[in-house]
Amino acid sequence: MIRLVASDIDGTLLPYGETAIPAEIFQEIVRLEKRGILFCPASGRQYASLRKLFAPVADRVPFLCENGAVVYGPGSPGPVLGKTAMDRQSALALARDIHARPELEVLISGANTSYLCPKGEEIAPLVRDFVGNNTVLLARPEDMPEDVVKVSAYCPALGPAAALAELAPRWGGAFQAAVAGEVWLDFTLADKGKGLTQLCAALGIGLDEVMAFGDNFNDIPMLSIAGRPYLMDRAAPELKARFPVRCARVADVLRTL
Numbered sequence: 001m002i003r004l005v006a007s008d009i010d011g012t013l014l015p016y017g018e019t020a021i022p023a024e025i026f027q028e029i030v031r032l033e034k035r036g037i038l039f040c041p042a043s044g045r046q047y048a049s050l051r052k053l054f055a056p057v058a059d060r061v062p063f064l065c066e067n068g069a070v071v072y073g074p075g076s077p078g079p080v081l082g083k084t085a086m087d088r089q090s091a092l093a094l095a096r097d098i099h100a101r102p103e104l105e106v107l108i109s110g111a112n113t114s115y116l117c118p119k120g121e122e123i124a125p126l127v128r129d130f131v132g133n134n135t136v137l138l139a140r141p142e143d144m145p146e147d148v149v150k151v152s153a154y155c156p157a158l159g160p161a162a163a164l165a166e167l168a169p170r171w172g173g174a175f176q177a178a179v180a181g182e183v184w185l186d187f188t189l190a191d192k193g194k195g196l197t198q199l200c201a202a203l204g205i206g207l208d209e210v211m212a213f214g215d216n217f218n219d220i221p222m223l224s225i226a227g228r229p230y231l232m233d234r235a236a237p238e239l240k241a242r243f244p245v246r247c248a249r250v251a252d253v254l255r256t257l
Contacts, residue, residue: 002037002257003209006064006196006222009043009053010181011215012232013250019130026056028254033060037257038074040064040199042192042212042222044150044180047072047112049132062203066109067180067218068195069149069188073202082198083111084149084190086175091148094171094187095141098151101166103158108141109150117141123154151175153185160185178218186218193221211257213250215239 007013013021029039039057041050042064050065051058059076071082091108098106105123108115114133117140118124128135138144155163160179167185168177175187200207212226215235223229223243230253231243240246247253
């Protein structure tokens with residue numbers, strides 16, 4: 001029996017480049033809730049961005065944010081059900097390393113704010129206006145005023161796979177690194193699997209009662225522990241070899257519940 005549906009957003013519910021969740025998803029969320037099945041967005045995005053994206057149902061669903069580093073329950077605002085902070089000094093050293101590389105921009109995540117030290121003109125409007133994050137500009141990473149839950153490299157020119165190859169030798173042992181879309185590489189102490197485990201423990205739901213959807217490498221921990229994982233048809237071949245059950249549209253599978 002499925003009691004919780006956890007779904008990635010970008011590349012899963014939303015094709016890359018699109019900004020609005022289809023209305024049919026909100027209709028399915030309400031229908032499933034009436035059947036005792038909770039829906040949970042699971043994303044690298046922050047809480048504020050996800051609440052805007054899911055505005056019609058924002059008070060009715062939990063949110064797994066920042067790749068599982070912060071988990072919120074339903075409500076307005078919902079209670080924090082889990083938070084996994086990084087060691088501050090190590091996180092800031094990583095942020096400085098990313099910031100020092102000319103081809104990369106750094107994003108440092110707090111519980112519900114994105115902190116940027118922009119070198120170019122592209123990243124701030126992208127994060128603030130397109131993604132919809134609460135955004136603060138810093139002169140340097142050390143000015144970060146709260147716990148660090150995620151450090152991200154924005155790498156449109158280099159690409160996340162190449163950025164991972166450059167950064168992983170130094171930082172792969174200290175943090176979990178995951179490709180999180182076409183231009184993002186994320187470092188955390190948490191992952192979507194840990195966030196999902198915290199959420200299920202708080203709600204009294206078994207992992208075998210979870211259906212999960214994803215399309216990218218940062219979804220692997222969540223898909224690996226969910227009782228019924230679905231991989232999107234457009235996912236990378238390496239993921240298809242690991243997760244044989246696939247779909248083209250999340251809404252089509254939800255209708256079967």
